Amino acid sequence: MRRLLKNPSALIGGVLVIALLILAVVAPMIWGDTASRFDPEAINAGSSGAHLLGTDALGRDLLARTLVATRLSLELAALATLIGAVLGILLGVLPVVLPRRPGRLVTGVVDALVAFPSLLLAMFTAVIVGLGAQGAVLGIGVALAPTFARITHTLTASISQADYIAAARMLRVPRLRVLTRHVLPNIAEPLILNLTQAMGGALLGLSAMSFLGMGVQPPSYDWGRLLFEAFGHVYVTPIVIVGPAVTVTLAGIGFTLLGDAFAKAAARAPQAAGAATAPTTTPVTSEGPVQDTVLEVRDLTVTFPGDVRPVRDLSLTIHAREIVGLLGESGSGKSMTASAIGQLVPYPGHVTASRYRLCGTDVDTLSNHDRRKLLGSSLAMVFQDPTASLNPALRIGGQLAEVATVHSGATKTEARQRAVERLTQVRIHEPERTADQHPHELSGGMRQRAVIAMGLMGTPQLIIADEPTTALDVTVQREVLRLLREVVDDSGAGALFISHDIAVVSELCDRVVVMYAGRVVEELSVHKLATQAAHPYTRALIGSLPDMHTDRNRPLDTIPGRQPAPAEVPSGCAFADRCALASDRCRVRPALVELDQDHKVACWEA
Template structure:
């Protein structure tokens, strides 16, 4: 905003708007008598010392009338803007709360209204309602509504997939509450700033309506009405049109410049995330594995068109164990986490031969029991805590919501637990932090708050999706140490997703390496540096320099790129980048056990 106010156009717009507001307040007090006094001797007079802008058909001073008309012009424009904003915001948010087909119909109506000329829409509405200020205000308000609706719908759609909204939907928070608590507070700023720009449009529109005889009627008058009355004498005494014309122009320019400046200052790109989708799987009858908090077998995530970012993945996480899920960007790590948390983006689907959480087959549960199990036994820590936390709500309230929804705690109990959990993740002033908004915390503090949110229940599985990527190395180490302490103290298991081998080596007990949506190797962290069997795993290790790396040689790299989910070949997906590839690699190698606890999917390693 400081840079915005240094912009000359912003200063000009602010100055013009300030002058108009001041005139609206003082002009009727100072010049109302001159504006209404009849002077038979000066009817339709031109410019003179007594009347710089001339007089009208009744001898009234046009300069005084122009100044006095400022109040009514601004009042009507403000009222029309308020009507347009209210109707537009309502239309813009309806697709969020209505069923999908009905919402699409509303969007289609809005698009059609936006394409319709706004002045014609205002005139049509005014003719139906009736001539006069009331009809003109309502007409301009209706004409402004489609623009507000389009803006509102765009802003709503831009944050509708944010993590905190996805979480609210997963908790089955009513749509209206999602709208009022999570959506509207986060789009309020750009909407409010857009009001300034809309005010300029309303002023011009109302002046046009009055100029056409559809707006303000005598004895009241605004700038448009003064233009209407002066137009008949413009060829005899042109000066009579100068006052209202200049006023309309300056007002429109002032509000437009100020609105443009505020809109640029408030522009931003919200983060997005996926929505919830149902899970389909075949019921599993085998006994749960001992100490396993998570068991998935043949997990597959598919999208229309044959796109499968995760393919037949099997994974086990045991209590007090941290399993690292390692791989390049696009290997399917985050989609695996989303599938486990039932957060696969629409229209994706998850299937699994077995999906057990804490020994319970998730897919045999009804919707209520599934939500209860996932909400209390599973905690997810995402890469960007800013996207996971609602910027419009306080930290304590967001943590407390978990306890009130899943544990039935009262607000006081939930707030007390939130403070305790913030203290548990080593936040020094937990009570003060609970009363702060996310933007008031540093990146490391926000990540600790997200971990604390996961601990509001009694999680048996913690999924951390690259939680240290955006943090500096000092804070990163603190978060990793905290995650290890939480796992050891609570007895939970953790799935740690990362592309950083150094971080995985420091934190995890076992490592699962993914490539092109499949597991290509699984081994203990102690075997990672020296006993990795798959060429892809060895290539990842080789690309990480250490203290003994020869600095005179270039860093090792993996040539080529990972295939997209829709381009994965039927054979070994890594063959095109592998120096050991042979004709056998045209057939996909199975994941086999090389030594106890060590599995690899490579023909050369078997």
């Protein structure tokens, strides 16, 4: 509001709109009788002391009639805007609800209507429905609908790929519920802002319709009707068109300026600054004993149609209070591995494993209900972009509480209390206040903390963090890494930390698993990473990371070539084409063998 008050355009638009609304309420009560009083002695009179803007063909005062017409003009414009918004939103969301081909047909119809001149569309509709206020309102509403439909369709498409939408679809939530619960609430703000601008257009359109004789009919009158009646006398007494012409102009300017200011203010709305660190609190620990091995996966493979396998025969073990770093270039299969462990690989992907044990339980032997309960309570996932993980239409506390109500059967009061406790645990200042805020009101670091708190709403024994600090600055990144380390140490959970940043992995993790082209090529303790890495790919990654001793007169080390796509992985060593040590025997893929107790490598030259 303070920003709007400092904006001259917003201030002018607000004053004009407020004045019009007040006038619409009081004008009929004050000047209603004057506006309808006949004066045979002052027919078509010009400006005078008794009639500042002159009179019409029946001697009625035009200033009073202009003021009184404010109510009907605004009422009709509001009704037309509402009709246009409802019709447009329905047209805009139909492609989401309907199957693919009917949805494309609706989109094509909307595109054609947008290209059609709006006033001609309104006149065409009014001719079909019938002349008068009803036909004009419906015509203007139909003319506004394509614009709302285009905006709705664009906004819907922009969020349709969000993670929370994808999750709802994977859970087979009905399309209508996805639309009403997740899509419409998240696009409501720009649509509401557009209503203000559309109101100005509706006023001008209705006035034009009435001026052409297709709108309001006698004895009713709006500003356009007053212009229509005065136009025949404009060359004799020009003053008669001043009142309705000025009010139509001011009303259009007022609503347009206010709507534009609202839209700009919403687009520039700043995020909340990062919160200060709260005092250390006693963390909530897991219920019951935590087993030493929280995850054991053997021969994990993800396959897509066409024998595309982004993850191939991966084996991984994570122990309690241990953070394992999954390291590799983009496209090496790290995130797909996390999705496979979390049972989130999208259709038509297919996941197989000779063994998949989580918290000592064989996941493949569970029913769908038991599997969902185990994963929902014992596995927490922290994704790279917290904005995509949080529903922007819902409050932070409600999204955290949903985890406890769905997976733990907690009441709303218990879930709310647990949400505040978890926000406190991740050191968010004023957790009660944060629980009542929406995601856009938090900074990037606070949103990531909220996502970590969401993962802790159950009793997670495994935390998967998929590049959770990529979008954060270095200071906030360090705080999030320290928080993740503290959560693992205090709760006794294990963690899989996915990253392509060797420096971050070296600082945070206990053990490192290096992936290349969907396979594990090396596994070693983090203490050996810098000096004892055996695989040429791991050494190349380390060499490409500059440090304080790097010679700045020489170009940085790089890895030549590119990583093969999942459909192009050769039968031999996938790194051979980029490796300086490659030989003929690299045409046969090397197995992952143990060099010593905590060091495995898949390389013939190691």
